[in-house]
Amino acid sequence: MNNIRKIAIVLFVFILLTTVYFKVDVNGQINYWIGINFNVNFLDSGLVKVSLKMHPFDVYGRSLISNKNVTDEIINEEQVNINELLLLFTNNPNKIKYEVVNHTYLDNNTYVLCDVNNTGIVDKLKGALVIDVLIQLNSTSVVKEVSNETYTVDVKDSLTYMDPRSWIDVINFTFSDGVRLINYTWSPQTALPPKIKGKNYLLWINPSEPSAPNIYTFTMIIPNFHIEVTRSKLVGEINNVEFIQDSHELKVTLSNIGNESGFFGVMINNSEVQVRKVFLNPNEVATISFPVVKKENKVNVTLLSETGNVLSSKEFSLSGFYFDPYDFLRNNIGNLVILFGLILILLSFKK
Amino acid sequence: MKSFLNGLKVEINKMNYKLFVFGTIIVALGYVLIFVPTFFSPSESGYTQNVSYALRTNYTYVLNESFLLQNELNRKFSDIVYISVPMNATNQWSYLLSTSTEFSYIFYDTDKSPIIVYNITLDPNEKTWINLTFKVIVERYKLSFGNNLPWYTQEQVINLTGEKAYWPVGNETYVKIAKELSVGAKTPIDVAKNIANWIIGHLNYVIIPRIGGERAILYVNGRYVVYGDCEEVADVFVTLSRTLGIPSRVAHGLLLISHDERMYINFTDQGPVLSNNWGGHAWPQIYVRNFGWIDVEMLEGLVAKVGDLSENHIKFNIEEKKYYGSTIDSFCISSYLSLKYMEFSTRLISG
Numbered sequence: 001m002n003n004i005r006k007i008a009i010v011l012f013v014f015i016l017l018t019t020v021y022f023k024v025d026v027n028g029q030i031n032y033w034i035g036i037n038f039n040v041n042f043l044d045s046g047l048v049k050v051s052l053k054m055h056p057f058d059v060y061g062r063s064l065i066s067n068k069n070v071t072d073e074i075i076n077e078e079q080v081n082i083n084e085l086l087l088l089f090t091n092n093p094n095k096i097k098y099e100v101v102n103h104t105y106l107d108n109n110t111y112v113l114c115d116v117n118n119t120g121i122v123d124k125l126k127g128a129l130v131i132d133v134l135i136q137l138n139s140t141s142v143v144k145e146v147s148n149e150t151y152t153v154d155v156k157d158s159l160t161y162m163d164p165r166s167w168i169d170v171i172n173f174t175f176s177d178g179v180r181l182i183n184y185t186w187s188p189q190t191a192l193p194p195k196i197k198g199k200n201y202l203l204w205i206n207p208s209e210p211s212a213p214n215i216y217t218f219t220m221i222i223p224n225f226h227i228e229v230t231r232s233k234l235v236g237e238i239n240n241v242e243f244i245q246d247s248h249e250l251k252v253t254l255s256n257i258g259n260e261s262g263f264f265g266v267m268i269n270n271s272e273v274q275v276r277k278v279f280l281n282p283n284e285v286a287t288i289s290f291p292v293v294k295k296e297n298k299v300n301v302t303l304l305s306e307t308g309n310v311l312s313s314k315e316f317s318l319s320g321f322y323f324d325p326y327d328f329l330r331n332n333i334g335n336l337v338i339l340f341g342l343i344l345i346l347l348s349f350k351k
Numbered sequence: 352m353k354s355f356l357n358g359l360k361v362e363i364n365k366m367n368y369k370l371f372v373f374g375t376i377i378v379a380l381g382y383v384l385i386f387v388p389t390f391f392s393p394s395e396s397g398y399t400q401n402v403s404y405a406l407r408t409n410y411t412y413v414l415n416e417s418f419l420l421q422n423e424l425n426r427k428f429s430d431i432v433y434i435s436v437p438m439n440a441t442n443q444w445s446y447l448l449s450t451s452t453e454f455s456y457i458f459y460d461t462d463k464s465p466i467i468v469y470n471i472t473l474d475p476n477e478k479t480w481i482n483l484t485f486k487v488i489v490e491r492y493k494l495s496f497g498n499n500l501p502w503y504t505q506e507q508v509i510n511l512t513g514e515k516a517y518w519p520v521g522n523e524t525y526v527k528i529a530k531e532l533s534v535g536a537k538t539p540i541d542v543a544k545n546i547a548n549w550i551i552g553h554l555n556y557v558i559i560p561r562i563g564g565e566r567a568i569l570y571v572n573g574r575y576v577v578y579g580d581c582e583e584v585a586d587v588f589v590t591l592s593r594t595l596g597i598p599s600r601v602a603h604g605l606l607l608i609s610h611d612e613r614m615y616i617n618f619t620d621q622g623p624v625l626s627n628n629w630g631g632h633a634w635p636q637i638y639v640r641n642f643g644w645i646d647v648e649m650l651e652g653l654v655a656k657v658g659d660l661s662e663n664h665i666k667f668n669i670e671e672k673k674y675y676g677s678t679i680d681s682f683c684i685s686s687y688l689s690l691k692y693m694e695f696s697t698r699l700i701s702g
């Protein structure tokens with residue numbers, strides 16, 4: 001841990017990731033911006049320590065860090081700020097595993113860098129509201145395994161995606177505790193490369209939105225890290241499958257026989273694969289319908305978790321299946337006509 | 352060889368020539384029946400013919416967008432202004448005819464919504480107009496659906512029915528309501544119609560800032576109430592649809608009262624003043640397998656219209672993939688310059 005702290009202190013000079021976004025005080029008192037600096041530090045075992053520093057200022061670039069109304073509002077919106085932070089690593093903050101190491105606190109001894117006057121010159125603002133969060137990389141949607149202990153990680157400029165007026169002015173990624181950077185890239189390629197490169201860090205300085213990457217991609221060796229295969233705790237079973245010929249309908253009855261509530265996917269593979277989603281509480285039973293056109297007397301029904309993992313699969317004979325001469329005729333009319341034509345041709349050779 | 356030809360001649364003389372020709376025609380007819388499946392026999396699955404156009408008519412508008420911006424600061428400012436414009440979509444084609452000010456570039460967000468970017472420099476208190484003129488062809492369409500419209504692929508369910516900030520898929524209240532609305536429903540269209548009718552029947556229409564699906568359903572005097580305006584209606588619809596596994600999203604744009612309109616918002620010191628015919632609008636869309644995205648409208652005459660969109664809708668942007676809604680949540684956004692007035696006018700030139 002000492003090592004981490006040391007690196008963090010060295011990096012303090014660079015001030016990491018700077019983003020601004022506009023904030024309108026709904027009480028109509030003050031319109032203000034917030035300068036945002038992040039530090040993104042990749043650690044052993046797939047942990048990422050992200051520090052978010054915020055410094056509010058008005059449209060003339062004057063600091064509002066001493067304005068209690070403004071800082072209280074920012075503190076009260078901590079979860080929104082954490083979500084924005086998490087969105088660097090996921091498309092859904094509710095699906096990610098993280099721990100708030102330090103809730104929002106005022107640090108008068110730190111600095112936030114931000115172009116407060118929109119002139120292209122970065123100002124150094126003293127004091128910041130800070131949040132420190134530890135993220136489990138294997139719960140994110142941005143990591144892919146390349147080979148043993150080698151992974152790619154995409155970090156998204158989530159603020160640009162939320163609002164085109166915001167972008168990352170300065171971003172510094174650090175790799176410590178045995179994490180070794182092998183390669184990196186960014187997109188779009190028209191954006192600028194990192195301004196400063198070190199053995200264990202990459203610093204981007206982006207003077208404008210078009211010059212700022214939207215996605216930063218790293219290939220790195222992460223010791224003691226494995227992508228977690230999340231096993232669903234849902235347990236369900238298919239109770240019954242019934243085919244109703246008249247309405248071309250397949251009715252599937254399923255039940256949740258586990259202790260967890262959640263979304264099941266019910267997939268049928270008859271003439272075409274179809275999936276329906278159904279939420280079941282423990283011991284709850286539901287019957288859902290599928291339209292089925294091409295009739296076969298067997299159907300494969302698979303229960304899936306919300307993320308698509310197969311929970312169980314079974315083949316059923318369709319008890320309601322029976323021969324429909326009209327449907328048979330309609331589906332095979334072309335073949336029957338050809339057969340009839342061939343018979344006529346054969347008969348034509350007969351005296 | 353001569354012997355063979357003589358034999359063949361004898362065989363032809365022996366055969367019933369007319370019957371042979373008739374049989375050959377019948378065989379050819381059989382092949383026609385096989386290769387024209389939409390008429391006589393189902394396609395491989397039989398599902399694709401389940402959607403067809405009952406009505407398609409094009410309407411061509413000239414649309415003008417005007418924005419008045421002012422520098423209310425006491426120094427010269429150069430600012431980037433983002434303007435949302437009519438998009439190209441399945442039933443809409445948009446062409447930029449002119450712009451009063453040269454724009455910097457056009458970009459498309461992750462949901463392919465177009466945004467035109469201007470770089471505007473103004474002295475203190477200086478004002479400027481940005482005027483844009485478009486030709487927009489809107490297809491008024493109405494679809495008819497068969498009874499066997501299939502559900503979705505696993506990939507579509509996973510990628511397009513997840514939770515977002517405004518769509519709390521998995522919320523207990525939504526799950527409960529969704530279950531009731533899916534009882535007995537065979538196809539996604541059946542479910543979508545049930546949802547749309549339920550929303551209309553429980554709507555307390557109030558114009559409010561967007562509060563998202565989480566807060567848009569209230570339990571009042573023993574019954575659920577959908578509280579809000581078009582955005583809440585769309586968010587509730589999308590949340591219920593996604594809860595039931597139907598890919599859905601929100602479209603934003605204008606809803607015209609008549610073909611030729613002039614609508615505005617005047618941003619005064621006392622707050623925004625809207626023209627009586629102001630038509631800023633949001634409405635949901637659902638995905639129909641083997642067909643594409645279709646529109647759902649509930650507020651035009653308070654009738655549930657699924658796949659039945661009037662020519663009075665002009666689409667500007669889509670919310671689908673991003674966690675926090677659309678990239679541009681207003682028609683015009685800037686960082687430092689103040690938007691004082693915006694106006695849209697439409698003139699029907701054909702249709």
